[in-house]
Amino acid sequence: MPDATTDAALRTFVEVPADSHFPIQNLPYGVFAPYHGAAPRVGVAIGEQVLDLSVLEEKRLFEDRRLRAQRPFSHASLNPFMAMGREVWRAARQTISYLLRHDTPTLRDDEALRREAFHPISAVRLLLPVEIGDYTDFYSSKEHATNVGTMFRGAENALQPNWLHLPVGYHGRASSVIVSGEAVRRPCGQVKPDDGPPRYAASRLLDFELEMGFFVGPGNPLGEPIAIGDTEKHIFGLVLVNDWSARDIQKWEYVPLGPFLGKSFATTISPWVVPLDALDPFRLAGPAQDPEPLSYLRGIAPCAYNVHLEVGLQTPQLEAPHVICRSNLRNLYWSMCQQLAHHTVNGCNMRPGDLLASGTISGPTEDSYGSLLELTWRGTKPLTLPSGEQRKFIEDGDRVVMTGWAEGDGYRIGFGEAAAEVLPAHCDS
Amino acid sequence: MPDATTDAALRTFVEVPADSHFPIQNLPYGVFAPYHGAAPRVGVAIGEQVLDLSVLEEKRLFEDRRLRAQRPFSHASLNPFMAMGREVWRAARQTISYLLRHDTPTLRDDEALRREAFHPISAVRLLLPVEIGDYTDFYSSKEHATNVGTMFRGAENALQPNWLHLPVGYHGRASSVIVSGEAVRRPCGQVKPDDGPPRYAASRLLDFELEMGFFVGPGNPLGEPIAIGDTEKHIFGLVLVNDWSARDIQKWEYVPLGPFLGKSFATTISPWVVPLDALDPFRLAGPAQDPEPLSYLRGIAPCAYNVHLEVGLQTPQLEAPHVICRSNLRNLYWSMCQQLAHHTVNGCNMRPGDLLASGTISGPTEDSYGSLLELTWRGTKPLTLPSGEQRKFIEDGDRVVMTGWAEGDGYRIGFGEAAAEVLPAHCDS
Numbered sequence: 041m042p043d044a045t046t047d048a049a050l051r052t053f054v055e056v057p058a059d060s061h062f063p064i065q066n067l068p069y070g071v072f073a074p075y076h077g078a079a080p081r082v083g084v085a086i087g088e089q090v091l092d093l094s095v096l097e098e099k100r101l102f103e104d105r106r107l108r109a110q111r112p113f114s115h116a117s118l119n120p121f122m123a124m125g126r127e128v129w130r131a132a133r134q135t136i137s138y139l140l141r142h143d144t145p146t147l148r149d150d151e152a153l154r155r156e157a158f159h160p161i162s163a164v165r166l167l168l169p170v171e172i173g174d175y176t177d178f179y180s181s182k183e184h185a186t187n188v189g190t191m192f193r194g195a196e197n198a199l200q201p202n203w204l205h206l207p208v209g210y211h212g213r214a215s216s217v218i219v220s221g222e223a224v225r226r227p228c229g230q231v232k233p234d235d236g237p238p239r240y241a242a243s244r245l246l247d248f249e250l251e252m253g254f255f256v257g258p259g260n261p262l263g264e265p266i267a268i269g270d271t272e273k274h275i276f277g278l279v280l281v282n283d284w285s286a287r288d289i290q291k292w293e294y295v296p297l298g299p300f301l302g303k304s305f306a307t308t309i310s311p312w313v314v315p316l317d318a319l320d321p322f323r324l325a326g327p328a329q330d331p332e333p334l335s336y337l338r339g340i341a342p343c344a345y346n347v348h349l350e351v352g353l354q355t356p357q358l359e360a361p362h363v364i365c366r367s368n369l370r371n372l373y374w375s376m377c378q379q380l381a382h383h384t385v386n387g388c389n390m391r392p393g394d395l396l397a398s399g400t401i402s403g404p405t406e407d408s409y410g411s412l413l414e415l416t417w418r419g420t421k422p423l424t425l426p427s428g429e430q431r432k433f434i435e436d437g438d439r440v441v442m443t444g445w446a447e448g449d450g451y452r453i454g455f456g457e458a459a460a461e462v463l464p465a466h467c468d469s
Numbered sequence: 470m471p472d473a474t475t476d477a478a479l480r481t482f483v484e485v486p487a488d489s490h491f492p493i494q495n496l497p498y499g500v501f502a503p504y505h506g507a508a509p510r511v512g513v514a515i516g517e518q519v520l521d522l523s524v525l526e527e528k529r530l531f532e533d534r535r536l537r538a539q540r541p542f543s544h545a546s547l548n549p550f551m552a553m554g555r556e557v558w559r560a561a562r563q564t565i566s567y568l569l570r571h572d573t574p575t576l577r578d579d580e581a582l583r584r585e586a587f588h589p590i591s592a593v594r595l596l597l598p599v600e601i602g603d604y605t606d607f608y609s610s611k612e613h614a615t616n617v618g619t620m621f622r623g624a625e626n627a628l629q630p631n632w633l634h635l636p637v638g639y640h641g642r643a644s645s646v647i648v649s650g651e652a653v654r655r656p657c658g659q660v661k662p663d664d665g666p667p668r669y670a671a672s673r674l675l676d677f678e679l680e681m682g683f684f685v686g687p688g689n690p691l692g693e694p695i696a697i698g699d700t701e702k703h704i705f706g707l708v709l710v711n712d713w714s715a716r717d718i719q720k721w722e723y724v725p726l727g728p729f730l731g732k733s734f735a736t737t738i739s740p741w742v743v744p745l746d747a748l749d750p751f752r753l754a755g756p757a758q759d760p761e762p763l764s765y766l767r768g769i770a771p772c773a774y775n776v777h778l779e780v781g782l783q784t785p786q787l788e789a790p791h792v793i794c795r796s797n798l799r800n801l802y803w804s805m806c807q808q809l810a811h812h813t814v815n816g817c818n819m820r821p822g823d824l825l826a827s828g829t830i831s832g833p834t835e836d837s838y839g840s841l842l843e844l845t846w847r848g849t850k851p852l853t854l855p856s857g858e859q860r861k862f863i864e865d866g867d868r869v870v871m872t873g874w875a876e877g878d879g880y881r882i883g884f885g886e887a888a889a890e891v892l893p894a895h896c897d898s
Binding site: 173174179200201202205206208209210211212213214215216218225227228229230232237238239240243262263264265286289292293294295296297298299300301302304305306331334335336382383385386387388389390391394466 | 602603608629630631634635637638639640641642643644645647654656657658659661666667668669691692693694715718721722723724725726727728729730731733734735760763764765811812814815816817818819820823895
C-alpha cells in the first residue's frame with residue numbers, strides 16, 4: 041500500500057535536479073567512504089548528495105528503539121539493516137523522509153549538522169553495498185529464453201520443457217560481484233573452436249546481460265520455505281545487474297552442470313539499493329502465465345514493477361554511451377516473489393544480503409534485447425554505432441553503462457548506473 | 470616435503486587410542502563451544518580431546534609474531550587463520566605439535582592449564598568451522614561421470630566432450646552447508662512424473678554423494694589467476710562432504726543451467742579440517758591423463774592423496790551404520806590443484822574459507838560407487854542390509870555416515886565423520 045514516503049507531492053530542502061534519479065520519494069541506500077581512509081558507513085542518495093546515516097544515528101535522530109539499539113548504519117555493509125525486517129526498514133525510511141522534507145528544520149536549519157551529514161556523491165567513494173552471502177541468477181524473461189533457445193536449438197524447441205513450469209535458475213559466484221565503476225578484466229580460459237581441439241585463450245565473445253537483482257532480508261531458517269504470500273517481507277530492495285558473460289567459455293563448459301567460468305569473472309551491480317517500498321507506486325500485474333503455475337507459485341498480489349531499463353555502449357571513439365537497448369523490468373515472466381518462493385521451496389535458507397538476479401531482461405522487440413548475443417543475433421547482425429564502428433561483441437576499452445528508472449508523476453525513482461570498462465586480457469599480450 | 474609434525478615416531482602425552490583419527494600427526498582444526506553459551510573458538514583434535522587454541526593464544530604460547538598480533542584462534546571461524554597463509558599455518562602447527570609432545574612439559578606438567586585448555590570432544594559443541602563465502606562443486610571422478618552418463622545417455626556417450634579437457638564444476642549454495650550431526654529435512658519441490666504434468670511433492674529419490682572438499686586460503690584478487698604451480702599455497706585443508714541430492718527434483722530442473730534446488734537443501738561437512746600438511750606423507754601421482762591437459766592444468770608435483778573413504782547407512786532397524794561403499798580420494802581424475810587452477814583461470818577470485826568439493830568419488834568397482842544412484846543403478850538393483858531391509862534411495866529416519874582416513878605406519882590421519890539423519894518432509898504430512 042502507498043505510504044507518505046512515496047507521495048508525489050513530497051518536497052525536500054535539498055536541491056534535486058529535475059531529471060535526478062534520487063528525489064525524496066526514492067531514498068536508496070548505499071555504502072560509502074566520505075574521504076580516503078574513512079570507515080565505510082551507510083548513506084542514502086538525495087539529489088546529488090549522500091546523506092550519512094551514521095551521523096543521524098550518532099545524533100540519535102532515529103526514534104525507533106531497534107534502530108537506536110543496533111545502529112545498523114555504522115557498518116560497512118547493509119547486511120545488519122537488511123536483517124532487521126520490513127517494519128524497521130519502514131521506520132528508518134519514514135524518519136529519513138521526514139528529516140529531508142522542506143518543512144522539517146532539524147537538518148535544514150543546522151548548518152554544522154548539514155556539513156557533517158551531507159557529501160556530494162561525486163566526492164565520496166561508493167562501495168559494494170552488501171556482503172553477498174549467496175548470489176543466484178534466474179532466467180526469467182521468456183523473450184530471452186526463447187531467443188537463446190531459438191539460436192541454439194531452433195524455434196520449435198526454443199523453451200526447455202521445464203521453463204513454463206518453474207523459474208529456472210542457478211547458483212552464481214558471489215565473490216566476483218563488484219560495484220559500478222570497477223573495471224572488468226577480459227577473461228582467459230578454455231574455448232573450443234568448431235574445427236579443432238580446445239585451447240587456452242582470451243574470450244573473444246564477451247557480452248553483457250541486462251538484469252536487475254533484489255537483496256534478501258531477513259530470510260528463512262534452513263528447512264522452512266518462504267510461502268509465496270510472505271515473499272515480499274523478505275525483499276529489501278533492487279539494483280541493476282550486469283551479468284557479464286564470456287559466450288565462448290560458457291559454450292564449451294556448461295553441459296551438463298551449467299554456467300561457471302563463463303560468468304564468474306565479474307558481475308557488476310549499481311551502488312544504490314532502491315527500497316521495494318519506493319517502487320510501490322509502480323507495481324503492476326505480471327504477464328498472464330499459461331500453464332497456470334503450481335499452487336506454491338500462485339495467489340499473491342501483483343509482484344511486477346514498471347521500471348524502464350537502458351543499456352549504453354561507449355567505445356573509445358564515442359564521447360558518451362550510445363543506447364543500444366531499451367527494455368523494462370515488467371517484461372519478466374517469473375516475478376521476484378515467485379523466484380523467492382521457488383528458491384526456498386526445498387528448504388534452502390536465505391540470509392540477509394543474498395542477491396537474486398532476474399536473468400537477462402529482454403522484451404518483445406529487437407531493440408529491447410538485453411544482450412549482444414541477442415541484439416546481434418550471435419554476431420550475424422553487427423550493431424553500427426554513431427562513430428561508424430561496428431560491434432558483434434564487447435571489445436577492449438568499451439564501456440557498458442546500464443541505467444533504469446520508474447517514471448512517476450513529475451519525478452523518477454532511479455537506479456543510477458551499473459557501469460564498467462573492459463580491460464584487455466592478461467593472456468592476450 | 471615432510472616435516473617434523475608428520476613424523477611417524479612422534480608421541481604425545483595425551484592418551485590417543487590405537488585406532489584414533491586424531492593422533493599428534495594429524496592436528497585437524499575445528500570450531501567449538503566448550504559449554505552452552507560460551508563464545509566459539511578454534512581448537513585442534515588430539516585423541517578424544519579438543520585443545521582450545523584460544524587458551525594457548527591467551528597464554529602467549531605461540532611464538533610467531535603474526536599469530537601473537539592477530540590472535541586468529543579467538544574467532545568463531547577459521548577464516549582469519551585461513552587468510553594468513555601457509556607459512557603462518559606451519560608456524561602454528563609446529564607450536565601445537567611441540568606443545569603436545571610427550572617430552573614438552575608446558576602443558577603436560579601444568580594441571581591447571583591442562584584443565585583450562587583441554588575438553589573431551591564428546592562434551593563440547595562442534596560448529597561449522599568456516600564461514601563459507603562461495604561453495605563450488607566439481608565432477609572430477611571419471612568413474613562417477615561415466616556411470617551417470619551411461620545411465621542417462623548410454624555407454625557410448627557417457628562422458629560429455631568437455632569432460633576429459635577440463636574439471637567440470639558448478640557453483641553450489643553456501644548457505645545450506647551444515648556441520649555433521651545436524652539433521653537433514655527431506656526436501657519438497659517440483660517433480661515431473663514420466664507420465665504426467667509436474668507436481669509439488671516430497672522428493673522420493675533422496676541420495677547422498679560421497680565427496681571431499683578443500684578450504685581455500687589466502688586466495689587471489691579478482692582478475693589474477695592462481696597458476697597451477699602456486700595452487701598448493703592456497704589449499705588450507707580438507708573435509709568430508711556429503712552433497713545430498715534429490716534426484717527427482719534435479720532431473721526436472723537442471724537443463725540447461727545445472728543443479729539447483731536438487732542440491733541446495735543441505736550439504737553436510739565434517740567438523741574437523743585436516744591440514745594439507747598432515748596429508749603430505751600420503752601424496753601420490755594421480756591417474757594418467759589422456760588427452761594431455763592444456764598447459765595451465767599441467768606441470769606440478771603430485772597432487773593426489775591416498776585417503777580411504779567409507780559410507781555407512783544406518784536405518785532405524787540397524788544398531789550401527791552398515792558400510793555400503795568403500796572408495797578412495799585417489800580415484801579422482803582431476804586433482805585439487807587442477808581444480809583450483811581451472812577455477813581461477815578466468816580471474817575468478819577465491820577468498821579465505823571458500824569450499825571446493827570434488828564431486829562424487831566413485832572407484833572402478835561396484836562397491837566403490839559413491840552414491841545410491843550408482844550403487845543401486847537408478848534403483849534397479851536395491852541394496853539388501855543386514856536387517857533384511859532393502860534400499861533404493863534414502864528413507865526417512867535413515868542416517869548416512871561418511872568417514873575416511875589416510876593409513877600411516879602405525880597411525881591414521883582421520884577425518885572423523887560427516888553424519889546426518891534424514892527427517893520426514895514438511896509436505897509429506
